[in-house]
Amino acid sequence: MCVLAVRGFLAIVCLRDTDAVPYTTMLTLINTNRMRPPIAPIGLEYVAEAAQRQGIDVDVLDLGLCDDPDAALSDYFSSHAPTLVGLSFRNVDDCFWPSAQWFVSDLAELVQRARALSKAPVVLGGVGFSIFADRIVEAAGAEFGIRGDGEAAIAALYRQLENDRVFETVPGLIWRHAGDLVGNRPAWPEVLSLPTQRRVVDNVTYFQEGGQCGLETKRGCYRQCMYCADPLSKGNVVRMRAPAEVAHEVESLLAQGIDVLHTCDAEFNIPRHHALAVCEEFIRRGLGEKLHWYAYLAVTPFDAELAAAMRRAGCVGINFTGDAASAEMLATYRQPHRAADLEQAVRHCRDHGIKVMIDLLLGGPGETPETAATTIDFVKRIDPDCAGASLGIRIYPGTAMVDVVHSEGPLETNPALRRKYEGPFDFFQPTFYISQHLGPEPARLIKDLVAGDERFFEPMEERPEADATDHNYNDNTELTEAIRGGARGAYWDILHQLRAT
Numbered sequence: 001m002c003v004l005a006v007r008g009f010l011a012i013v014c015l016r017d018t019d020a021v022p023y024t025t026m027l028t029l030i031n032t033n034r035m036r037p038p039i040a041p042i043g044l045e046y047v048a049e050a051a052q053r054q055g056i057d058v059d060v061l062d063l064g065l066c067d068d069p070d071a072a073l074s075d076y077f078s079s080h081a082p083t084l085v086g087l088s089f090r091n092v093d094d095c096f097w098p099s100a101q102w103f104v105s106d107l108a109e110l111v112q113r114a115r116a117l118s119k120a121p122v123v124l125g126g127v128g129f130s131i132f133a134d135r136i137v138e139a140a141g142a143e144f145g146i147r148g149d150g151e152a153a154i155a156a157l158y159r160q161l162e163n164d165r166v167f168e169t170v171p172g173l174i175w176r177h178a179g180d181l182v183g184n185r186p187a188w189p190e191v192l193s194l195p196t197q198r199r200v201v202d203n204v205t206y207f208q209e210g211g212q213c214g215l216e217t218k219r220g221c222y223r224q225c226m227y228c229a230d231p232l233s234k235g236n237v238v239r240m241r242a243p244a245e246v247a248h249e250v251e252s253l254l255a256q257g258i259d260v261l262h263t264c265d266a267e268f269n270i271p272r273h274h275a276l277a278v279c280e281e282f283i284r285r286g287l288g289e290k291l292h293w294y295a296y297l298a299v300t301p302f303d304a305e306l307a308a309a310m311r312r313a314g315c316v317g318i319n320f321t322g323d324a325a326s327a328e329m330l331a332t333y334r335q336p337h338r339a340a341d342l343e344q345a346v347r348h349c350r351d352h353g354i355k356v357m358i359d360l361l362l363g364g365p366g367e368t369p370e371t372a373a374t375t376i377d378f379v380k381r382i383d384p385d386c387a388g389a390s391l392g393i394r395i396y397p398g399t400a401m402v403d404v405v406h407s408e409g410p411l412e413t414n415p416a417l418r419r420k421y422e423g424p425f426d427f428f429q430p431t432f433y434i435s436q437h438l439g440p441e442p443a444r445l446i447k448d449l450v451a452g453d454e455r456f457f458e459p460m461e462e463r464p465e466a467d468a469t470d471h472n473y474n475d476n477t478e479l480t481e482a483i484r485g486g487a488r489g490a491y492w493d494i495l496h497q498l499r500a501t
Protein backbone atom coordinates (compact mmCIF):
# COMPACT_ATOMS: atom_id res chain seq x y z
CA MET A 1 0.00 0.00 0.00
CA CYS A 2 1.30 3.50 -0.76
CA VAL A 3 0.08 6.83 0.55
CA LEU A 4 0.65 10.08 -1.31
CA ALA A 5 0.37 13.51 0.19
CA VAL A 6 -1.37 16.26 -1.75
CA ARG A 7 -0.75 19.75 -0.45
CA GLY A 8 -0.38 18.82 3.13
CA PHE A 9 -3.23 16.34 3.34
CA LEU A 10 -3.17 12.60 2.87
CA ALA A 11 -5.44 12.56 -0.10
CA ILE A 12 -4.50 9.56 -2.20
CA VAL A 13 -4.27 6.03 -0.94
CA CYS A 14 -3.13 3.31 -3.35
CA LEU A 15 -3.88 -0.30 -2.55
CA ARG A 16 -1.21 -2.29 -4.33
CA ASP A 17 1.23 -4.99 -3.42
CA THR A 18 4.14 -3.01 -4.82
CA ASP A 19 4.65 0.68 -5.52
CA ALA A 20 7.38 0.16 -8.10
CA VAL A 21 5.33 -1.02 -11.09
CA PRO A 22 3.62 1.70 -13.17
CA TYR A 23 -0.03 0.71 -13.36
CA THR A 24 -2.23 1.28 -16.34
CA THR A 25 -5.02 -1.02 -15.25
CA MET A 26 -6.81 -0.04 -12.11
CA LEU A 27 -9.89 1.34 -10.48
CA THR A 28 -9.73 4.91 -9.23
CA LEU A 29 -12.35 5.86 -6.65
CA ILE A 30 -12.92 9.55 -5.92
CA ASN A 31 -14.68 11.01 -2.91
CA THR A 32 -16.50 14.17 -4.03
CA ASN A 33 -17.94 15.28 -0.66
CA ARG A 34 -16.29 18.52 0.50
CA MET A 35 -18.78 19.63 3.15
CA ARG A 36 -17.44 20.93 6.44
CA PRO A 37 -17.14 19.42 8.99
CA PRO A 38 -15.92 16.55 6.80
CA ILE A 39 -17.55 13.15 7.03
CA ALA A 40 -15.39 10.18 6.03
CA PRO A 41 -16.62 8.39 2.89
CA ILE A 42 -17.37 5.07 4.56
CA GLY A 43 -19.32 3.78 1.54
CA LEU A 44 -16.40 4.46 -0.78
CA GLU A 45 -14.08 2.76 1.69
CA TYR A 46 -16.21 -0.41 1.81
CA VAL A 47 -16.38 -0.43 -2.00
CA ALA A 48 -12.61 0.04 -2.34
CA GLU A 49 -11.83 -2.78 0.05
CA ALA A 50 -14.33 -5.09 -1.64
CA ALA A 51 -12.77 -4.42 -5.07
CA GLN A 52 -9.33 -5.01 -3.66
CA ARG A 53 -10.46 -8.34 -2.22
CA GLN A 54 -11.49 -9.25 -5.76
CA GLY A 55 -7.89 -8.67 -6.88
CA ILE A 56 -8.43 -5.23 -8.43
CA ASP A 57 -5.80 -2.52 -7.93
CA VAL A 58 -7.54 0.43 -6.33
CA ASP A 59 -6.55 4.05 -5.77
CA VAL A 60 -8.66 6.34 -3.60
CA LEU A 61 -8.43 10.03 -4.40
CA ASP A 62 -10.10 11.90 -1.57
CA LEU A 63 -11.17 15.38 -2.63
CA GLY A 64 -12.74 15.81 0.81
CA LEU A 65 -9.25 16.24 2.26
CA CYS A 66 -7.62 18.33 -0.47
CA ASP A 67 -6.91 22.05 -0.29
CA ASP A 68 -7.18 22.29 -4.05
CA PRO A 69 -9.27 19.54 -5.64
CA ASP A 70 -8.62 20.68 -9.18
CA ALA A 71 -4.86 20.51 -8.70
CA ALA A 72 -5.20 17.13 -6.99
CA LEU A 73 -7.11 15.77 -10.00
CA SER A 74 -4.52 17.12 -12.48
CA ASP A 75 -1.61 15.78 -10.43
CA TYR A 76 -3.23 12.41 -10.13
CA PHE A 77 -4.26 11.88 -13.74
CA SER A 78 -0.92 13.15 -15.06
CA SER A 79 0.60 9.90 -13.84
CA HIS A 80 -2.31 7.44 -13.79
CA ALA A 81 -4.42 5.93 -16.55
CA PRO A 82 -7.14 3.92 -14.84
CA THR A 83 -9.55 1.49 -16.48
CA LEU A 84 -12.51 2.87 -14.56
CA VAL A 85 -13.09 6.01 -12.50
CA GLY A 86 -15.74 5.84 -9.76
CA LEU A 87 -17.17 8.94 -8.11
CA SER A 88 -19.09 8.72 -4.88
CA PHE A 89 -21.94 11.18 -4.52
CA ARG A 90 -23.26 11.15 -0.95
CA ASN A 91 -25.32 14.34 -0.73
CA VAL A 92 -27.43 15.35 -3.70
CA ASP A 93 -28.59 18.39 -1.77
CA ASP A 94 -28.39 19.57 1.81
CA CYS A 95 -31.99 18.62 2.54
CA PHE A 96 -32.41 21.82 4.53
CA TRP A 97 -34.92 24.59 3.96
CA PRO A 98 -34.41 27.47 3.22
CA SER A 99 -30.78 26.88 2.21
CA ALA A 100 -31.83 24.18 -0.35
CA GLN A 101 -28.36 23.76 -1.82
CA TRP A 102 -28.17 21.36 -4.75
CA PHE A 103 -24.89 19.71 -5.73
CA VAL A 104 -25.67 18.02 -9.05
CA SER A 105 -24.16 20.83 -11.13
CA ASP A 106 -20.88 20.51 -9.19
CA LEU A 107 -20.90 16.78 -9.84
CA ALA A 108 -21.49 17.33 -13.57
CA GLU A 109 -18.47 19.67 -13.65
CA LEU A 110 -16.35 17.08 -11.91
CA VAL A 111 -17.38 14.40 -14.39
CA GLN A 112 -16.39 16.74 -17.22
CA ARG A 113 -13.08 17.40 -15.54
CA ALA A 114 -12.36 13.67 -15.08
CA ARG A 115 -13.25 13.10 -18.71
CA ALA A 116 -10.85 15.83 -19.85
CA LEU A 117 -8.04 14.28 -17.80
CA SER A 118 -8.66 10.59 -18.43
CA LYS A 119 -10.04 8.28 -21.10
CA ALA A 120 -11.59 6.00 -18.50
CA PRO A 121 -15.37 5.68 -18.29
CA VAL A 122 -16.98 7.18 -15.20
CA VAL A 123 -19.28 5.32 -12.82
CA LEU A 124 -21.29 7.12 -10.15
CA GLY A 125 -22.56 5.69 -6.86
CA GLY A 126 -23.47 6.66 -3.33
CA VAL A 127 -26.41 7.01 -0.99
CA GLY A 128 -27.83 10.29 -2.33
CA PHE A 129 -27.01 9.17 -5.85
CA SER A 130 -29.08 6.00 -5.40
CA ILE A 131 -32.23 7.99 -4.66
CA PHE A 132 -32.16 9.68 -8.08
CA ALA A 133 -29.82 7.34 -9.96
CA ASP A 134 -31.11 7.65 -13.56
CA ARG A 135 -31.58 11.38 -13.33
CA ILE A 136 -28.06 11.91 -12.00
CA VAL A 137 -26.37 9.70 -14.61
CA GLU A 138 -28.21 11.71 -17.24
CA ALA A 139 -27.52 15.13 -15.72
CA ALA A 140 -23.86 14.46 -14.99
CA GLY A 141 -23.17 12.83 -18.35
CA ALA A 142 -21.52 9.75 -16.80
CA GLU A 143 -21.27 6.46 -18.67
CA PHE A 144 -22.45 4.38 -15.71
CA GLY A 145 -24.15 4.52 -12.35
CA ILE A 146 -24.57 1.88 -9.67
CA ARG A 147 -27.71 2.12 -7.58
CA GLY A 148 -27.65 0.47 -4.17
CA ASP A 149 -24.80 -1.48 -2.57
CA GLY A 150 -21.56 -0.95 -4.44
CA GLU A 151 -19.31 -3.72 -3.14
CA ALA A 152 -20.18 -6.57 -5.51
CA ALA A 153 -21.32 -4.32 -8.34
CA ILE A 154 -18.10 -2.34 -8.78
CA ALA A 155 -16.00 -5.47 -9.20
CA ALA A 156 -18.55 -6.93 -11.61
CA LEU A 157 -18.52 -3.77 -13.72
CA TYR A 158 -14.74 -3.62 -13.73
CA ARG A 159 -14.52 -7.23 -14.93
CA GLN A 160 -17.09 -6.65 -17.66
CA LEU A 161 -15.14 -3.64 -18.93
CA GLU A 162 -12.03 -5.83 -19.14
CA ASN A 163 -13.89 -8.71 -20.78
CA ASP A 164 -17.20 -9.16 -22.58
CA ARG A 165 -19.12 -6.04 -21.56
CA VAL A 166 -22.22 -8.03 -20.59
CA PHE A 167 -23.63 -5.24 -18.46
CA GLU A 168 -26.87 -7.05 -17.69
CA THR A 169 -24.92 -9.10 -15.15
CA VAL A 170 -23.88 -6.10 -13.03
CA PRO A 171 -26.27 -5.51 -10.09
CA GLY A 172 -27.85 -2.05 -9.91
CA LEU A 173 -26.00 -0.88 -13.03
CA ILE A 174 -27.36 1.97 -15.14
CA TRP A 175 -25.82 2.34 -18.57
CA ARG A 176 -26.54 3.54 -22.06
CA HIS A 177 -27.82 1.16 -24.69
CA ALA A 178 -28.74 2.35 -28.17
CA GLY A 179 -28.99 5.90 -26.90
CA ASP A 180 -31.27 5.10 -23.94
CA LEU A 181 -30.49 4.65 -20.28
CA VAL A 182 -31.19 1.12 -19.09
CA GLY A 183 -30.84 -0.35 -15.63
CA ASN A 184 -30.55 -3.54 -13.59
CA ARG A 185 -32.08 -4.26 -10.20
CA PRO A 186 -29.87 -3.08 -7.34
CA ALA A 187 -27.79 -5.46 -5.26
CA TRP A 188 -29.18 -5.54 -1.76
CA PRO A 189 -27.67 -8.86 -0.72
CA GLU A 190 -29.48 -10.48 2.18
CA VAL A 191 -26.28 -11.63 3.81
CA LEU A 192 -24.29 -8.51 4.58
CA SER A 193 -20.63 -9.17 5.22
CA LEU A 194 -18.15 -6.31 5.17
CA PRO A 195 -14.79 -7.51 6.40
CA THR A 196 -12.77 -4.32 6.73
CA GLN A 197 -9.69 -2.82 8.31
CA ARG A 198 -10.89 0.80 7.76
CA ARG A 199 -7.44 1.88 6.57
CA VAL A 200 -8.20 2.79 2.96
CA VAL A 201 -9.45 6.26 3.79
CA ASP A 202 -7.51 8.59 6.07
CA ASN A 203 -9.97 8.10 8.92
CA VAL A 204 -7.55 9.64 11.43
CA THR A 205 -7.68 13.02 9.68
CA TYR A 206 -11.46 12.70 9.30
CA PHE A 207 -11.70 12.02 13.02
CA GLN A 208 -9.62 15.08 13.84
CA GLU A 209 -11.52 17.35 11.46
CA GLY A 210 -14.96 15.72 11.60
CA GLY A 211 -15.19 14.82 15.30
CA GLN A 212 -16.36 11.20 14.84
CA CYS A 213 -16.27 8.35 12.35
CA GLY A 214 -19.10 6.23 10.96
CA LEU A 215 -19.91 2.57 11.48
CA GLU A 216 -22.60 0.41 9.89
CA THR A 217 -24.24 -2.51 11.69
CA LYS A 218 -27.00 -3.09 9.12
CA ARG A 219 -28.62 -1.77 5.93
CA GLY A 220 -32.18 -1.28 4.75
CA CYS A 221 -35.43 -0.43 6.50
CA TYR A 222 -38.90 -1.95 6.21
CA ARG A 223 -40.74 0.94 7.88
CA GLN A 224 -42.94 3.05 5.62
CA CYS A 225 -42.46 6.57 6.94
CA MET A 226 -44.17 8.72 4.32
CA TYR A 227 -41.21 10.99 3.57
CA CYS A 228 -38.22 8.66 3.85
CA ALA A 229 -35.90 7.80 0.96
CA ASP A 230 -33.92 5.08 2.74
CA PRO A 231 -35.88 2.21 1.14
CA LEU A 232 -34.92 3.68 -2.26
CA SER A 233 -31.19 3.69 -1.58
CA LYS A 234 -30.88 0.76 0.82
CA GLY A 235 -33.90 -1.44 0.08
CA ASN A 236 -36.82 -2.31 2.34
CA VAL A 237 -35.38 -5.50 3.79
CA VAL A 238 -33.08 -5.16 6.80
CA ARG A 239 -29.72 -6.82 6.18
CA MET A 240 -27.61 -7.36 9.27
CA ARG A 241 -23.90 -7.77 9.80
CA ALA A 242 -22.56 -10.37 12.21
CA PRO A 243 -21.94 -8.62 15.56
CA ALA A 244 -18.41 -10.07 15.69
CA GLU A 245 -17.59 -8.45 12.34
CA VAL A 246 -18.91 -5.08 13.56
CA ALA A 247 -16.89 -5.36 16.78
CA HIS A 248 -13.77 -6.25 14.82
CA GLU A 249 -14.24 -3.09 12.74
CA VAL A 250 -14.52 -1.04 15.94
CA GLU A 251 -11.26 -2.57 17.14
CA SER A 252 -9.56 -1.58 13.86
CA LEU A 253 -10.73 2.00 14.37
CA LEU A 254 -9.68 2.01 18.02
CA ALA A 255 -6.23 0.82 16.96
CA GLN A 256 -5.99 4.04 14.93
CA GLY A 257 -6.96 6.16 17.94
CA ILE A 258 -10.54 6.68 16.71
CA ASP A 259 -12.76 6.27 19.74
CA VAL A 260 -15.91 8.30 18.95
CA LEU A 261 -18.30 6.77 16.42
CA HIS A 262 -21.73 7.40 14.90
CA THR A 263 -23.83 4.58 13.47
CA CYS A 264 -24.68 4.81 9.77
CA ASP A 265 -27.73 2.51 9.99
CA ALA A 266 -31.13 3.94 9.17
CA GLU A 267 -32.22 3.02 12.72
CA PHE A 268 -29.96 1.06 15.06
CA ASN A 269 -32.86 -0.63 16.90
CA ILE A 270 -34.63 -2.10 13.89
CA PRO A 271 -34.63 -4.96 14.59
CA ARG A 272 -34.14 -4.80 18.36
CA HIS A 273 -32.60 -8.28 18.68
CA HIS A 274 -29.71 -7.34 16.41
CA ALA A 275 -29.05 -4.07 18.26
CA LEU A 276 -28.90 -6.06 21.49
CA ALA A 277 -26.59 -8.67 19.95
CA VAL A 278 -24.18 -5.96 18.73
CA CYS A 279 -24.15 -4.39 22.20
CA GLU A 280 -23.54 -7.75 23.87
CA GLU A 281 -20.57 -8.38 21.58
CA PHE A 282 -19.12 -4.94 22.39
CA ILE A 283 -19.59 -5.61 26.10
CA ARG A 284 -18.01 -9.08 25.84
CA ARG A 285 -14.93 -7.52 24.24
CA GLY A 286 -14.74 -4.67 26.75
CA LEU A 287 -15.28 -2.05 24.02
CA GLY A 288 -17.74 -0.08 26.13
CA GLU A 289 -14.89 1.20 28.29
CA LYS A 290 -12.79 2.34 25.35
CA LEU A 291 -15.39 3.84 23.09
CA HIS A 292 -18.10 6.51 22.89
CA TRP A 293 -20.73 6.13 20.23
CA TYR A 294 -23.96 7.76 19.06
CA ALA A 295 -26.86 6.29 17.12
CA TYR A 296 -30.05 7.10 15.25
CA LEU A 297 -32.96 5.13 16.73
CA ALA A 298 -36.64 4.68 16.04
CA VAL A 299 -38.71 5.54 19.11
CA THR A 300 -39.96 1.95 19.30
CA PRO A 301 -38.81 -0.69 20.06
CA PHE A 302 -36.80 0.76 22.96
CA ASP A 303 -36.83 -0.36 26.56
CA ALA A 304 -34.76 -0.42 29.73
CA GLU A 305 -32.92 -3.59 28.76
CA LEU A 306 -31.77 -2.16 25.42
CA ALA A 307 -30.87 1.20 26.97
CA ALA A 308 -28.77 -0.53 29.65
CA ALA A 309 -26.99 -2.70 27.09
CA MET A 310 -26.31 0.28 24.81
CA ARG A 311 -24.81 2.28 27.66
CA ARG A 312 -22.59 -0.62 28.77
CA ALA A 313 -21.51 -1.02 25.15
CA GLY A 314 -20.30 2.60 25.00
CA CYS A 315 -23.32 4.45 23.64
CA VAL A 316 -23.42 8.00 25.02
CA GLY A 317 -26.07 9.63 22.84
CA ILE A 318 -29.23 8.68 20.95
CA ASN A 319 -30.99 10.70 18.29
CA PHE A 320 -34.60 9.50 18.06
CA THR A 321 -36.68 9.85 14.90
CA GLY A 322 -39.47 11.47 16.90
CA ASP A 323 -41.08 13.45 14.07
CA ALA A 324 -44.02 14.67 16.17
CA ALA A 325 -45.92 14.20 19.39
CA SER A 326 -49.36 15.13 18.09
CA ALA A 327 -51.37 12.00 17.31
CA GLU A 328 -52.58 13.43 13.99
CA MET A 329 -49.08 14.15 12.68
CA LEU A 330 -47.67 10.82 13.85
CA ALA A 331 -50.45 9.11 11.90
CA THR A 332 -49.77 11.29 8.84
CA TYR A 333 -46.07 10.44 8.91
CA ARG A 334 -46.99 6.74 9.32
CA GLN A 335 -45.02 6.42 12.51
CA PRO A 336 -45.91 3.43 14.68
CA HIS A 337 -44.98 5.16 17.95
CA ARG A 338 -47.13 7.36 20.17
CA ALA A 339 -46.25 10.41 22.26
CA ALA A 340 -46.13 8.21 25.37
CA ASP A 341 -43.41 6.08 23.72
CA LEU A 342 -41.36 9.22 23.20
CA GLU A 343 -41.69 10.06 26.87
CA GLN A 344 -40.62 6.53 27.85
CA ALA A 345 -37.65 6.68 25.50
CA VAL A 346 -36.38 9.89 27.08
CA ARG A 347 -36.86 8.40 30.55
CA HIS A 348 -34.88 5.24 29.65
CA CYS A 349 -32.04 7.41 28.35
CA ARG A 350 -32.03 9.53 31.49
CA ASP A 351 -32.12 6.43 33.73
CA HIS A 352 -29.10 4.99 31.95
CA GLY A 353 -26.97 8.11 31.52
CA ILE A 354 -27.43 8.42 27.74
CA LYS A 355 -27.83 11.88 26.22
CA VAL A 356 -30.95 12.22 24.15
CA MET A 357 -31.93 14.23 21.10
CA ILE A 358 -35.37 14.15 19.46
CA ASP A 359 -35.56 14.98 15.77
CA LEU A 360 -38.86 16.63 14.87
CA LEU A 361 -40.30 17.09 11.43
CA LEU A 362 -42.59 20.11 11.54
CA GLY A 363 -44.79 21.36 8.74
CA GLY A 364 -45.96 18.10 7.16
CA PRO A 365 -49.36 17.70 5.50
CA GLY A 366 -52.09 18.79 7.89
CA GLU A 367 -49.77 20.48 10.40
CA THR A 368 -51.50 23.40 12.10
CA PRO A 369 -50.33 25.85 14.76
CA GLU A 370 -52.22 23.66 17.24
CA THR A 371 -50.54 20.35 16.26
CA ALA A 372 -47.13 22.07 16.20
CA ALA A 373 -47.81 23.52 19.66
CA THR A 374 -48.86 20.10 20.95
CA THR A 375 -45.59 18.61 19.73
CA ILE A 376 -43.34 21.38 21.01
CA ASP A 377 -45.04 21.65 24.40
CA PHE A 378 -44.89 17.88 24.86
CA VAL A 379 -41.20 17.75 24.00
CA LYS A 380 -40.48 20.58 26.42
CA ARG A 381 -42.25 18.64 29.15
CA ILE A 382 -40.49 15.30 28.60
CA ASP A 383 -37.16 17.20 28.67
CA PRO A 384 -34.66 15.68 26.24
CA ASP A 385 -31.19 17.26 26.10
CA CYS A 386 -31.98 18.62 22.63
CA ALA A 387 -34.69 18.67 20.00
CA GLY A 388 -34.24 19.43 16.31
CA ALA A 389 -37.19 21.57 15.23
CA SER A 390 -36.76 21.00 11.47
CA LEU A 391 -39.34 22.72 9.34
CA GLY A 392 -40.15 21.52 5.84
CA ILE A 393 -40.08 18.06 4.32
CA ARG A 394 -37.80 17.39 1.36
CA ILE A 395 -40.03 15.62 -1.16
CA TYR A 396 -38.36 12.55 -2.65
CA PRO A 397 -39.74 10.92 -5.79
CA GLY A 398 -40.87 7.36 -5.07
CA THR A 399 -42.07 8.11 -1.53
CA ALA A 400 -45.65 8.31 -0.24
CA MET A 401 -45.12 12.03 0.23
CA VAL A 402 -45.37 12.47 -3.54
CA ASP A 403 -48.79 10.79 -3.65
CA VAL A 404 -50.03 13.04 -0.86
CA VAL A 405 -48.80 16.16 -2.64
CA HIS A 406 -50.43 15.13 -5.90
CA SER A 407 -53.70 14.36 -4.11
CA GLU A 408 -53.80 18.00 -3.00
CA GLY A 409 -54.25 19.27 -6.56
CA PRO A 410 -51.97 20.90 -9.15
CA LEU A 411 -48.42 21.47 -7.91
CA GLU A 412 -48.30 24.96 -9.40
CA THR A 413 -51.05 26.21 -7.12
CA ASN A 414 -50.15 24.24 -3.98
CA PRO A 415 -49.23 26.87 -1.37
CA ALA A 416 -47.35 24.30 0.72
CA LEU A 417 -44.56 23.79 -1.82
CA ARG A 418 -41.30 25.72 -1.42
CA ARG A 419 -38.36 25.78 -3.79
CA LYS A 420 -35.60 27.98 -5.12
CA TYR A 421 -35.45 26.85 -8.75
CA GLU A 422 -37.51 28.19 -11.66
CA GLY A 423 -39.65 26.37 -14.21
CA PRO A 424 -41.82 23.28 -13.80
CA PHE A 425 -41.80 21.44 -10.48
CA ASP A 426 -39.22 18.69 -10.42
CA PHE A 427 -38.62 16.77 -7.18
CA PHE A 428 -35.11 15.93 -8.39
CA GLN A 429 -34.30 19.46 -7.25
CA PRO A 430 -34.82 20.40 -3.60
CA THR A 431 -38.55 20.91 -3.16
CA PHE A 432 -39.99 21.19 0.34
CA TYR A 433 -43.42 20.90 1.87
CA ILE A 434 -44.50 23.29 4.63
CA SER A 435 -48.15 23.14 5.56
CA GLN A 436 -49.90 26.35 4.53
CA HIS A 437 -51.83 26.27 7.81
CA LEU A 438 -48.66 27.52 9.51
CA GLY A 439 -49.20 30.88 7.80
CA PRO A 440 -46.90 33.17 5.82
CA GLU A 441 -43.96 33.00 8.26
CA PRO A 442 -43.89 29.39 9.48
CA ALA A 443 -40.34 29.55 10.88
CA ARG A 444 -41.31 32.59 12.94
CA LEU A 445 -44.33 30.73 14.24
CA ILE A 446 -42.23 27.73 15.29
CA LYS A 447 -39.69 30.02 16.95
CA ASP A 448 -42.49 31.69 18.88
CA LEU A 449 -43.66 28.28 20.07
CA VAL A 450 -40.12 27.31 21.06
CA ALA A 451 -39.96 30.67 22.86
CA GLY A 452 -36.21 30.76 23.29
CA ASP A 453 -35.98 27.30 24.87
CA GLU A 454 -32.28 26.54 24.39
CA ARG A 455 -32.83 22.79 24.12
CA PHE A 456 -34.32 23.33 20.66
CA PHE A 457 -32.47 23.77 17.36
CA GLU A 458 -34.80 26.21 15.67
CA PRO A 459 -35.70 26.34 11.97
CA MET A 460 -34.18 29.06 9.81
CA GLU A 461 -36.29 31.95 8.64
CA GLU A 462 -36.44 32.73 4.94
CA ARG A 463 -35.08 36.22 5.60
CA PRO A 464 -31.31 35.55 5.45
CA GLU A 465 -30.46 38.24 7.99
CA ALA A 466 -32.71 36.61 10.59
CA ASP A 467 -30.41 33.79 11.72
CA ALA A 468 -26.86 33.87 12.97
CA THR A 469 -26.36 30.12 13.52
CA ASP A 470 -28.22 26.97 12.52
CA HIS A 471 -27.99 23.22 12.81
CA ASN A 472 -27.37 22.59 9.17
CA TYR A 473 -24.20 20.49 9.13
CA ASN A 474 -23.35 21.70 5.64
CA ASP A 475 -20.42 24.08 5.95
CA ASN A 476 -21.09 24.76 9.58
CA THR A 477 -18.25 27.00 10.74
CA GLU A 478 -19.21 26.91 14.40
CA LEU A 479 -18.99 23.12 14.43
CA THR A 480 -15.88 22.93 12.30
CA GLU A 481 -14.01 25.26 14.62
CA ALA A 482 -15.20 23.50 17.76
CA ILE A 483 -13.96 20.18 16.39
CA ARG A 484 -10.60 21.71 15.47
CA GLY A 485 -10.49 22.89 19.06
CA GLY A 486 -10.93 19.30 20.28
CA ALA A 487 -14.70 18.76 20.45
CA ARG A 488 -15.81 15.21 19.63
CA GLY A 489 -19.19 13.56 19.25
CA ALA A 490 -22.49 13.78 17.38
CA TYR A 491 -22.98 17.26 15.98
CA TRP A 492 -26.11 17.91 18.02
CA ASP A 493 -24.17 17.08 21.17
CA ILE A 494 -21.27 19.35 20.24
CA LEU A 495 -23.64 22.22 19.40
CA HIS A 496 -25.56 21.61 22.62
CA GLN A 497 -22.36 21.78 24.66
CA LEU A 498 -21.30 24.97 22.86
CA ARG A 499 -24.57 26.58 23.92
CA ALA A 500 -24.01 25.56 27.50
CA THR A 501 -20.63 27.34 27.69
Ligand code: B12
Binds near residue numbers: 085094096130229233
Ligand atom coordinates in the same frame (compact mmCIF):
# COMPACT_ATOMS: atom_id res chain seq x y z
C1 B12 B 1 -25.26 8.55 9.35
C2 B12 B 1 -25.71 9.70 8.47
C3 B12 B 1 -25.27 10.99 8.80
C4 B12 B 1 -24.28 11.27 9.93
C5 B12 B 1 -22.88 10.82 9.44
C6 B12 B 1 -22.05 10.22 10.54
C7 B12 B 1 -20.78 9.61 10.00
N1 B12 B 1 -19.72 9.77 10.75
O1 B12 B 1 -20.75 8.97 8.97
C8 B12 B 1 -24.43 12.81 10.11
C9 B12 B 1 -25.43 13.09 11.20
C10 B12 B 1 -23.15 13.56 10.44
C11 B12 B 1 -25.03 13.21 8.76
C12 B12 B 1 -24.96 14.49 8.24
C13 B12 B 1 -25.53 14.85 7.02
N2 B12 B 1 -26.36 14.13 6.26
CO1 B12 B 1 -26.68 12.24 6.55
N3 B12 B 1 -27.05 10.41 6.65
C14 B12 B 1 -26.56 9.45 7.37
C15 B12 B 1 -27.14 8.09 6.93
C16 B12 B 1 -28.10 7.58 8.01
C17 B12 B 1 -26.08 7.02 6.65
C18 B12 B 1 -25.07 7.36 5.55
C19 B12 B 1 -24.02 6.29 5.44
O2 B12 B 1 -22.87 6.50 5.79
N4 B12 B 1 -24.40 5.07 5.04
C20 B12 B 1 -23.52 3.90 5.03
C21 B12 B 1 -22.67 3.76 3.76
C22 B12 B 1 -21.82 2.50 3.82
O3 B12 B 1 -23.55 3.64 2.67
P1 B12 B 1 -23.40 4.50 1.33
O4 B12 B 1 -22.71 5.77 1.60
O5 B12 B 1 -24.72 4.51 0.71
O6 B12 B 1 -22.44 3.62 0.42
C23 B12 B 1 -22.88 2.48 -0.29
C24 B12 B 1 -23.51 2.79 -1.66
O7 B12 B 1 -24.11 4.04 -1.73
C25 B12 B 1 -22.41 2.59 -2.65
N5 B12 B 1 -21.43 3.63 -2.91
C26 B12 B 1 -20.95 4.61 -2.12
N6 B12 B 1 -19.99 5.31 -2.79
C27 B12 B 1 -19.86 4.76 -4.00
C28 B12 B 1 -19.05 5.09 -5.09
C29 B12 B 1 -19.13 4.34 -6.25
C30 B12 B 1 -18.26 4.70 -7.40
C31 B12 B 1 -20.05 3.27 -6.33
C32 B12 B 1 -20.16 2.50 -7.57
C33 B12 B 1 -20.88 2.94 -5.27
C34 B12 B 1 -20.77 3.69 -4.11
O8 B12 B 1 -21.70 1.50 -2.06
C35 B12 B 1 -21.63 1.69 -0.63
C36 B12 B 1 -21.56 0.37 0.04
O9 B12 B 1 -22.59 -0.47 -0.40
C37 B12 B 1 -27.88 8.47 5.60
C38 B12 B 1 -29.21 7.75 5.35
C39 B12 B 1 -28.97 6.30 5.07
N7 B12 B 1 -29.72 5.42 5.68
O10 B12 B 1 -28.09 5.95 4.32
C40 B12 B 1 -28.09 10.00 5.73
C41 B12 B 1 -28.02 10.84 4.47
C42 B12 B 1 -26.86 10.37 3.61
N8 B12 B 1 -27.71 12.16 4.96
C43 B12 B 1 -28.22 13.11 4.23
C44 B12 B 1 -27.96 14.50 4.42
C45 B12 B 1 -28.75 15.46 3.57
C46 B12 B 1 -27.00 14.96 5.35
C47 B12 B 1 -26.56 16.40 5.57
C48 B12 B 1 -26.30 17.18 4.31
C49 B12 B 1 -27.66 17.07 6.45
C50 B12 B 1 -27.37 18.51 6.80
N9 B12 B 1 -27.82 19.45 5.99
O11 B12 B 1 -26.77 18.78 7.81
C51 B12 B 1 -25.27 16.20 6.41
C52 B12 B 1 -24.02 16.11 5.51
C53 B12 B 1 -22.73 15.85 6.30
C54 B12 B 1 -21.52 15.71 5.40
N10 B12 B 1 -20.42 16.32 5.78
O12 B12 B 1 -21.58 15.05 4.38
C55 B12 B 1 -29.15 12.55 3.17
C56 B12 B 1 -28.65 12.71 1.74
C57 B12 B 1 -29.84 12.75 0.78
C58 B12 B 1 -29.73 13.83 -0.22
N11 B12 B 1 -30.79 14.59 -0.36
O13 B12 B 1 -28.74 13.96 -0.85
C59 B12 B 1 -29.34 11.07 3.65
C60 B12 B 1 -29.52 10.02 2.57
C61 B12 B 1 -30.56 11.07 4.61
C62 B12 B 1 -31.82 11.49 3.90
N12 B12 B 1 -32.59 10.59 3.33
O14 B12 B 1 -32.16 12.63 3.85
N13 B12 B 1 -25.58 12.14 8.13
